[in-house]
Amino acid sequence: MSIPIPSPSAPSGPIAIIGAGLAGLACAQLLARAGHSVHVFDKSRGASGRMSTRRGTDAGAHWQCDHGAPSFQAHDADFRAQVRSWQEAGATAPWPGRIGLHDGERLRLQDNAPQRFVGTPRMTSPAAHMVRGMQDMPDPVRFQWQTTVEPLQTAAGEGAGWTLHSPEHGAAPQRYRTVLLAVPAPQAGALLEAVAPEAARLARSARMRPCWSVMVRCAGPVPMAVDGCVVEHSPLRWIARDSSKPGRSGPETWLLQASHSWSEAHLEDDAQTVTAALLQAFAQLGGPSPASVQATSHRWRYADATQPLHVDCWWSPAAGLGLCGDWLHNGTVEGAWLSGRSLARAVHAAGQRHAA
Ligand SMILES: Cc1cc2nc3c(=O)[nH]c(=O)nc-3n(C[C@H](O)[C@H](O)[C@H](O)COP(=O)(O)OP(=O)(O)OC[C@H]3O[C@@H](n4cnc5c(N)ncnc54)[C@H](O)[C@@H]3O)c2cc1C
Incomplete structure (x- = not known):
């Protein structure tokens, strides 16, 4: 399958993706193929989200x-x-x-x-296939299951970025310059309320x-x-x-x-x-x-x-924060996949501009 973005030298630091439904997986796959190091977190025991x-x-x-x-x-x-x-x-x-x-x-x-x-043989099979492919890459995508990211916080100190917490594992040891949310709109809204009100408002506008x-x-x-x-x-x-x-x-x-x-x-x-x-x-x-x-x-x-936003994805290079999911596209499995890819392209392009 063609990869519509060139493979650059990988930017420093891994990218965190929250949500391993089809949007998060499509985003992770494209970023990893482009040379980025990617960590995916999901609250479930495996991938696939609502394709279950x-x-x-x-x-x-x-x-x-x-x-x-x-x-x-x-x-x-x-x-x-x-x-x-x-x-x-x-x-x-x-x-x-x-x-x-x-x-x-x-x-x-x-x-x-x-x-x-x-x-x-089941609806989760495409996601399972994608996960296997990403684990077989030279720099494998790291998946962490049963991790409910909550809350998402801005990191203190130089370089800022984000820290992830979960009730299951406490604070993630790594600080992330880029965090991408691939979760349903109401869950994105709740995570963003305190740290990114503009993005939270966008999430709240999808029904x-x-x-x-x-x-x-x-x-x-x-x-x-x-x-x-x-x-x-x-x-x-x-x-x-x-x-x-x-x-x-x-x-x-x-x-x-x-x-x-x-x-x-x-x-x-x-x-x-x-x-x-x-x-x-x-x-x-x-x-x-x-x-x-x-x-x-x-x-x-x-x-x-039922009222998706038809904007593909949302990305703030300044904040290092992005959103993808079916609700930003057209509310379907296909829309989720396209939204994840669209966000990966935007994040990658920003990394290239930063490196130039
Ligand atoms: C009953 C039903 C019928 C549907 N029928 C169709 C249909 O006929 N055709 C069609 O195309 N689509 C249908 N859909 C919609 C389709 O399933 C979705 O559009 C698509 O699967 C969404 O993918 P996503 O990656 O955007 O979100 P999701 O699949 O919801 O993935 C989000 C992931 O984020 C994880 N998550 C959420 N919050 C957190 C957190 N705080 N921390 C860590 N992880 C978190 C979840 O566990 C989940 O794995 C249906 C959905 C349902 C439920």
């Missing part, structure tokens, strides 16, 4: 379900090239699922549904909405004529036969996603109540009887950037 997969067992039988982004599209030429390279590595495949629209009364198949891709998801394991095939379906006039907005995606094994599994407005209205409800309500809504669409399935719910407090 839950795995479990029911009475000893293994199941899995992509409970964040169920699929993604690729329009931009550079992102298509990235998707092709994931495909060559076996980490991604097109999902030839039958896609429909249920208007509350009847179900219609969509003839010209756009091409959708999924991670294989992100919640989504309750339910992962359903069925006793047998559900006789619906679709594998994925947009739903209207229901608590649900999207249902998908997760086990129809390429590379999956195990029981028939469905993902149910509640609409934004339903999720907001029921944000603080307990998981059991939510699961029962969404299984009932699924049954009304032709899904199995709630009593016949196993189900697990997950609440995404910040699922979708």
Whole structure:
């Protein structure tokens, strides 16, 4: 895959990236390929953020379900090239699922549904592939998991820069001249409030909405004529036969996603109540009887950037502070990747100007 920035001599000091979703990974990858030393921090046990997969067992039988982004599209030429390279590595495949629209009364198949891709064998696979690639570089990107950066502070003394703290590990030993946040807008806003009010205001201007998801394991095939379906006039907005995606094994599994407005209205409800309500809504669409399935719910407090900023990224060379993520672009997996790359280019260009 082409790298659209030349490889310079690496500037002094590592760059810290907070967040190892697709935006943070794309940013880290491009900066590392350009010769920068990069340290990535994430509060989770691994990479991928909202492109996520839950795995479990029911009475000893293994199941899995992509409970964040169920699929993604690729329009931009550079992102298509990235998707092709994931495909060559076996980490991604097109999902030839039958896609429909249920208007509350009847179900219609969509003839010209756009091409959708999924991670294989699970949605976290593209991110895992990227992490492996970055660990194999001559100057490997350093990943630190289970590290919730909080607070972010300006360092005292000469050269200033930033210090990172986390409840898990205390203060990071290293001081960073450049810190890049690749986290959802509300989390960026909270981290920046005290140290970078202008950037915090920008983050606060993006709207992100919640989504309750339910992962359903069925006793047998559900006789619906679709594998994925947009739903209207229901608590649900999207249902998908997760086990129809390429590379999956195990029981028939469905993902149910509640609409934004339903999720907001029921944000603080307990998981059991939510699961029962969404299984009932699924049954009304032709899904199995709630009593016949196993189900697990997950609440995404910040699922979708419904009012993204369409600015690609934000970067202050003076502060050594940058922001990337789906909410700065167009609110999609593709947008997150493009935003991360855009920030990497801006940071790299600033380093070159500084060196000149
Ligand atoms: C239910 C749902 C459905 C979706 N459907 C689609 C879809 O159909 N198509 C599509 O293209 N997109 C979809 N999306 C959106 C898609 O998942 C996101 O656009 C994309 O994954 C965002 O990537 P990101 O890197 O910007 O953010 P994230 O993936 O959220 O990554 C942020 C990372 O930062 C970490 N983090 C946060 N705060 C801190 C902290 N203080 N310290 C350390 N680490 C921190 C998190 O653990 C996370 O790993 C969906 C998302 C959800 C939740």
